[in-house]
Every structure is written in C-alpha cells, then in structure tokens.
Amino acid sequence: MIFDLIVDNVCPLVVVRISLITLIVCLVSKLYWSHIGSRLPLPPGPYGMPLLGYLPFVGYDFHLRLTELGKKYGSIYQIYLGTKRVVVINDARLIKEAFRQPVFSGRPDTELTRILQGYGIVNTDGALWKEQRGFLHSVLRKLGAKSMILGRDCLELKIRSQVKIFLNDLKSTIYNQQSSIYIRPYLACAASNVIGSLLMSMTFKSSDRKFRRIIELMEEGFRLFAIAMPVNFFPLFRFVPLVNYAYRKMQSNRDETSGYFHEIVEEHRQTLDPEHIRDFVDAYLVQHDRIKESGQDSFFSEKQLIQVMNDIFSAGLENVTSTIEWAVLFLMLNPKVQQHIQTEIDQVIGPSKEAQLADLEQMPYTEATFWEVLRRSNIVALGNTHSTLEDSSLAGYSIPATTHILPNLYAINMDPELWENPEEFNPERFLRNGRVYRPEYFIPFSVGKF
Numbered sequence: 001m002i003f004d005l006i007v008d009n010v011c012p013l014v015v016v017r018i019s020l021i022t023l024i025v026c027l028v029s030k031l032y033w034s035h036i037g038s039r040l041p042l043p044p045g046p047y048g049m050p051l052l053g054y055l056p057f058v059g060y061d062f063h064l065r066l067t068e069l070g071k072k073y074g075s076i077y078q079i080y081l082g083t084k085r086v087v088v089i090n091d092a093r094l095i096k097e098a099f100r101q102p103v104f105s106g107r108p109d110t111e112l113t114r115i116l117q118g119y120g121i122v123n124t125d126g127a128l129w130k131e132q133r134g135f136l137h138s139v140l141r142k143l144g145a146k147s148m149i150l151g152r153d154c155l156e157l158k159i160r161s162q163v164k165i166f167l168n169d170l171k172s173t174i175y176n177q178q179s180s181i182y183i184r185p186y187l188a189c190a191a192s193n194v195i196g197s198l199l200m201s202m203t204f205k206s207s208d209r210k211f212r213r214i215i216e217l218m219e220e221g222f223r224l225f226a227i228a229m230p231v232n233f234f235p236l237f238r239f240v241p242l243v244n245y246a247y248r249k250m251q252s253n254r255d256e257t258s259g260y261f262h263e264i265v266e267e268h269r270q271t272l273d274p275e276h277i278r279d280f281v282d283a284y285l286v287q288h289d290r291i292k293e294s295g296q297d298s299f300f301s302e303k304q305l306i307q308v309m310n311d312i313f314s315a316g317l318e319n320v321t322s323t324i325e326w327a328v329l330f331l332m333l334n335p336k337v338q339q340h341i342q343t344e345i346d347q348v349i350g351p352s353k354e355a356q357l358a359d360l361e362q363m364p365y366t367e368a369t370f371w372e373v374l375r376r377s378n379i380v381a382l383g384n385t386h387s388t389l390e391d392s393s394l395a396g397y398s399i400p401a402t403t404h405i406l407p408n409l410y411a412i413n414m415d416p417e418l419w420e421n422p423e424e425f426n427p428e429r430f431l432r433n434g435r436v437y438r439p440e441y442f443i444p445f446s447v448g449k450f
C-alpha cells in the first residue's frame with residue numbers, strides 16, 4: 001500500500017534510487033550482523049570491487065597472489081571472489097584444526113560442482129560423502145593389502161608389472177627413435193593401468209584409441225576448470241563466450257566419460273560373481289545389491305558409482321603422472337641427487353633383483369627425494385576447497401556458514417620460516433641423522449578427513 005502510494009506519486013528515478021539504497025543497506029546489515037552475531041571479528045583481508053570482489057586481481061597464478069596476500073594479512077585472511085566469502089589458510093596447523101572438525105567438511109555448492117549433480121566423493125559432503133568415502137577406503141585397503149586377496153594380485157604386484165611395461169616401452173621407443181621422447185603419455189598409461197586394474201580390472205595400451213580419448217578428456221577437464229572457474233563466484237560470467245564454451249564443454253566431456261564408465265559397469269554386471277570379487281566395481285555392485293535387498297537407506301546407486309569412477313580416475317591419474325614427471329625433471333637437473341639414489345639402489349636392491357616396496361625402508365635418501373619432489377613441485381598448490389556447514393570460528397575469527405575455505409598448500413611448502421632456501425631442490429631437508437624426517441607441517445595430501 002505505502003509502496004503503491006510512493007510509486008504513484010514520486011518520479012520513477014527516485015523510486016529506483018530508493019530501491020538501490022534499500023538493497024545496499026540490506027546487504028551491508030546482513031554482512032554486519034553475520035559478523036557481530038558471533039562477537040568475534042571476521043578475518044582481515046583486502047577490499048575488492050563491488051560485486052566482483054577480488055576476482056579481477058587474482059591473476060593466472062592464483063596461488064602466488066594468495067601467498068603474497070598472506071604476507072600482508074597473516075596465516076588466515078578473507079577475500080571476496082565475486083560475492084562469495086573465501087577464507088584462505090596458509091598455515092598447516094590451522095588447516096588441520098579446521099578440517100578435523102565436521103563443521104568444516106562441507107563442499108561448496110557452485111555452478112561447476114552442480115554439473116556433477118551431487119554425485120561422487122571429491123565434491124560431495126555430509127552423509128553421502130561419509131558413506132561412499134568409507135566404502136572406497138575399505139575396498140582400496142583390501143585391494144592394496146599385502147596378501148593375495150579377493151582372488152587377485154595385490155596392489156604392489158600391479159604396480160611392479162606396470163613399471164616393467166613402462167621401462168620396456170621406454171627402452172624400445174628410445175631404441176627405435178634414437179632421439180628425445182616425451183614421457184608423459186607413457187607415465188599416464190602406467191598410472192591409469194594401476195588405477196584401471198584396481199577399479200575395473202582393465203589395462204590399456206598407450207596406442208588404444210578409446211583409452212587415449214579418456215586421458216585426453218581427463219587432462220582437458222583441468223584446463224577447462226581453470227577457464228570456467230569464475231562462474232562459481234559470479235554466475236553472469238556464463239555469458240562471457242570463452243567461459244561459456246568451457247562450461248558447456250565440461251558438461252559434454254563429463255557425459256562422454258560417464259558413458260564410457262557406464263559401459264564398463266554394464267559389462268561387470270553381466271559377468272558378476274559375488275563369490276569372486278575382481279575389483280572395485282564388483283565390490284560396489286555387490287554392496288549395492290546387498291543394501292537394496294535389505295531395504296536399508298543408502299546412497300549406493302549406479303550414477304554414484306560412475307561419478308566415483310570419474311573422481312578416482314581424474315584425481316589419481318593427474319597427480320601421479322605429474323609427480324613422476326616432476327621427479328624426472330628434478331633428477332635431470334640434479335645429477336648429485338641421481339648419484340645418491342643410484343648408490344642406495346646398488347646397495348639395497350642390486351643389479352638383478354626387482355625393486356620392492358619393502359626396500360624403501362632401507363633407502364632413506366630415495367624416500368626423502370620423493371617428499372622433496374612433492375614439496376617443490378607443488379602439484380597440488382591449493383588443496384580442495386571446503387565449505388563451512390554452519391557458523392563457526394577459527395583462530396579467534398568468526399567464520400560464517402557457507403564460507404569457502406581454501407588451504408594454500410603452496411604457501412606452506414614455500415615458507416622460508418619453515419624451509420631454508422625453499423626454492424632449492426634439496427632432499428636432505430627430509431633427513432635427520434640418516435633417517436627420514438617428515439615435519440608435521442608438511443601436508444601435500446592436505447587433511448581430507450574428520
């Protein structure tokens with residue numbers, strides 16, 4: 001009634017102004033009260049632009065910008081990306097303190113995660129995540145056990161056989177080409193064969209067309225994510241042609257990989273023998289049927305299984321392949337480190353025996369080199385973003401519900417207070433008195449559990 005009176009008697013421009021002022025007052029008071037409500041201050045942080053927040057300033061190397069901001073605002077600070085509040089944590093102790101609390105275990109609900117329709121493990125939370133992650137862990141633990149279980153070879157044997165194939169392929173290619181080669185496809189093939197055999201009893205040849213396509217789609221997924229990421233914070237970015245293209249391509253790629261995994265699940269279904277579990281897909285189908293028969297409530301479903309397969313392939317393949325690629329590069333650049341590892345190999349394994357995981361216990365320098373590769377390569381510079389499930393607090397700051405929590409692992413790995421000359425590649429920093437020493441602030445796999 002009052003609104004009608006104003007609209008009828010006041011000029012339209014004044015109405016627009018009053019509406020805008022009201023909107024701004026509402027937004028500011030919402031922010032103010034969410035902060036005052038907890039009686040704790042919000043984390044400090046830089047101001048950004050209206051609506052876009054700090055988004056225009058993040059640049060391509062987001063992790064470097066966030067690390068620079070950490071020098072000014074401390075180990076925990078907030079920025080706005082679009083209208084979304086993001087709390088960045090640059091300190092391992094605080095990351096552990098946060099992620100060990102259930103309230104910090106949420107996953108952001110964004111335009112891009114919605115492509116996955118709430119399925120999988122990497123981008124889900126709550127009861128679904130807990131049940132599905134628990135099941136994945138228990139099956140992988142059994143499949144990776146040291147004994148022959150489930151009627152199949154153990155994980156270590158699978159890895160050893162892939163190492164042999166990888167080295168043979170490499171040798172014959174080098175012999176035939178007599179020139180330098182690009183090792184990434186060979187590494188990707190070996191890594192996917194380990195994951196593929198655990199997951200669905202499948203191994204591939206690097207020349208296999210279907211397999212190449214899946215690897216291509218997985219690798220493209222990471223590039224597309226980087227381009228489409230702004231829509232998570234400002235949905236209008238969807239109308240920017242390049243972002244829109246990346247967003248649509250992510251959707252169609254996901255449909256293509258899901259179609260591929262669907263065929264594999266169907267094949268497994270037809271040959272399934274509950275007494276002889278071959279792999280993760282078999283174990284999942286048996287559990288699915290068991291739960292269905294019992295009438296219990298659960299999140300087991302074929303769509304969920306297919307997204308878990310997508311998650312494991314993309315999470316595992318990229319990380320393992322890139323880590324080994326970096327390892328090769330660091331060893332090429334550091335011949336002394338190579339020599340040191342060779343000495344350990346000669347002493348512990350010798351020229352004729354095949355390397356075994358158990359040998360690593362007597363090869364501290366080799367293990368230290370592995371940790372140093374993970375530290376210095378920073379292949380996961382920013383851990384998975386979490387989200388707060390309700391209002392909370394951390395380090396004396398108020399953290400409102402649905403805040404995105406971003407663990408900046410790069411800042412920890414490259415902190416000169418923690419590592420002497422952090423830019424330098426030096427495995428010795430992971431050794432103490434000839435034994436491997438992993439400081440508690442070294443968390444290359446983040447802390448993804450509670």
Ligand code: HEM
Nearest residue numbers: 121122312315316319320323380383384444445446447448
């Ligand atoms: C060098 C190797 C690897 C690195 C550095 C790495 C790193 C990470 C990091 C930082 C996270 C985020 C944890 C969090 O939510 O806070 C993660 C999650 C995950 N990784 Fe890896 N990872 C590696 C290898 C693998 C492999 C081989 C697989 C599977 C075969 C895998 C499967 C997963 C899955 C399923 C998640 C999601 C876990 C969850 O949300 O609960 N990762 N990884």
